[in-house]
Amino acid sequence: MTGGASTASRRLLPTSIVGSLPKPSWLARPEVLWSPWELEGDELVEGKQDALRTAVHEQRRRGIDIVSDGEQTRQHFVTTFIEHLDGVDFENRETVRIRDRYDASVPTVVGAVSRRQPVFVEDAAFLRAQTDQPIKWALPGPMTMIDTLSDRHYRSPERLAWEFATILNQEARELEAAGVDIIQFDEPAFNVFFDEMKDWGIAALERAVEGLSAETAVHICYGYGIKANTDWKATLGSEWRQYEKSFPLLQKSSIDIVSLESHRSHVPMDLIELIRGKKVMLGAIDVASKEIETPDEVADTLRRALEFVDADLLIPSSNCGMAPLPRRVALDKLSALSAGARIVRAELGHSAD
Numbered sequence: 099m100t101g102g103a104s105t106a107s108r109r110l111l112p113t114s115i116v117g118s119l120p121k122p123s124w125l126a127r128p129e130v131l132w133s134p135w136e137l138e139g140d141e142l143v144e145g146k147q148d149a150l151r152t153a154v155h156e157q158r159r160r161g162i163d164i165v166s167d168g169e170q171t172r173q174h175f176v177t178t179f180i181e182h183l184d185g186v187d188f189e190n191r192e193t194v195r196i197r198d199r200y201d202a203s204v205p206t207v208v209g210a211v212s213r214r215q216p217v218f219v220e221d222a223a224f225l226r227a228q229t230d231q232p233i234k235w236a237l238p239g240p241m242t243m244i245d246t247l248s249d250r251h252y253r254s255p256e257r258l259a260w261e262f263a264t265i266l267n268q269e270a271r272e273l274e275a276a277g278v279d280i281i282q283f284d285e286p287a288f289n290v291f292f293d294e295m296k297d298w299g300i301a302a303l304e305r306a307v308e309g310l311s312a313e314t315a316v317h318i319c320y321g322y323g324i325k326a327n328t329d330w331k332a333t334l335g336s337e338w339r340q341y342e343k344s345f346p347l348l349q350k351s352s353i354d355i356v357s358l359e360s361h362r363s364h365v366p367m368d369l370i371e372l373i374r375g376k377k378v379m380l381g382a383i384d385v386a387s388k389e390i391e392t393p394d395e396v397a398d399t400l401r402r403a404l405e406f407v408d409a410d411l412l413i414p415s416s417n418c419g420m421a422p423l424p425r426r427v428a429l430d431k432l433s434a435l436s437a438g439a440r441i442v443r444a445e446l447g448h449s450a451d
């Protein structure tokens with residue numbers, strides 16, 4: 099590795115993944131969400147670190163430029179963060195409908211929420227120590243956190259979102275200090291609750307990124323490739339125009355990067371015109387199918403995006419997290435992503451490196 103971060107940040111079309119990768123089967127049961135850990139105590143701590151190391155190694159080996167932790171140390175992208183907060187009772191659960199799509203038993207907010215201690219900062223420092231490449235860390239967005247809870251204390255989604263945003267900002271500042279280059283907030287709720295997003299969702303996101311000098315990203319998608327989501331997608335018709343609601347607001351926001359779902363979706367490509375000027379982290383890998391994309395397919399998606407985004411602002415990525423996929427499939431998809439990016443980079447007159 100020569101030049102490390104500076105080489106990768108200069109590279110045209112730097113590749114990245116949205117967040118999660120499948121965990122090794124010795125760490126957690128594969129191909130399910132909220133999978134229970136197979137280890138405990140010190141063995142679990144060591145196992146998570148070994149899995150994170152492996153995730154970094156596979157991303158590098160397969161040509162991913164902006165490296166993530168693959169979410170190897172967390173059980174779920176929202177729940178694990180909330181577990182570390184005071185004011186939330188995990189024993190006292192209620193069944194709620196997640197993003198209007200599926201029922202889940204969720205914890206209850208019973209008092210003022212606060213962060214007892216840093217949640218992911220040690221893990222991020224561990225990731226930082228593994229690579230000189232730029233690193234990205236994902237946190238849940240305030241509005242998506244609200245949607246995964248029952249609130250008996252604030253009884254106001256807006257107030258609770260503001261509290262979460264303040265907590266996320268504390269965490270993000272510490273992640274930045276630990277050397278994270280890009281801090282990403284996952285807000286799939288922005289594709290569902292449009293009025294709330296407009297009224298307070300974007301403002302809460304702005305609160306979460308306040309004062310950060312690291313690059314900031316927001317990821318908005320149609321969810322993991324699980325049945326509840328694919329069933330929902332089947333009801334959305336032939337053109338998915340949900341981003342039309344969030345993109346104009348994000349274009350005016352201080353967020354640097356917008357991560358969206360594209361490949362094999364029904365999202366009209368021209369919608370990314372609405373975030374002109376922002377970096378576009380484009381999903382060029384489908385996470386809802388086990389079929390591995392060919393490099394040409396990936397390249398084709400990237401070429402179509404380049405009609406609406408400047409090449410130096412395009413970050414080829416996956417549509418969403420890959421946790422529920424078989425491990426080999428997810429890893430082969432990383433190889434396809436970087437091979438596709440390499441084709442387009444060459445067409446634009448940039449060499450493989």
Ligand SMILES: [Zn+2]
Binds near residue numbers: 317320321419
């Ligand atoms: Zn997603």
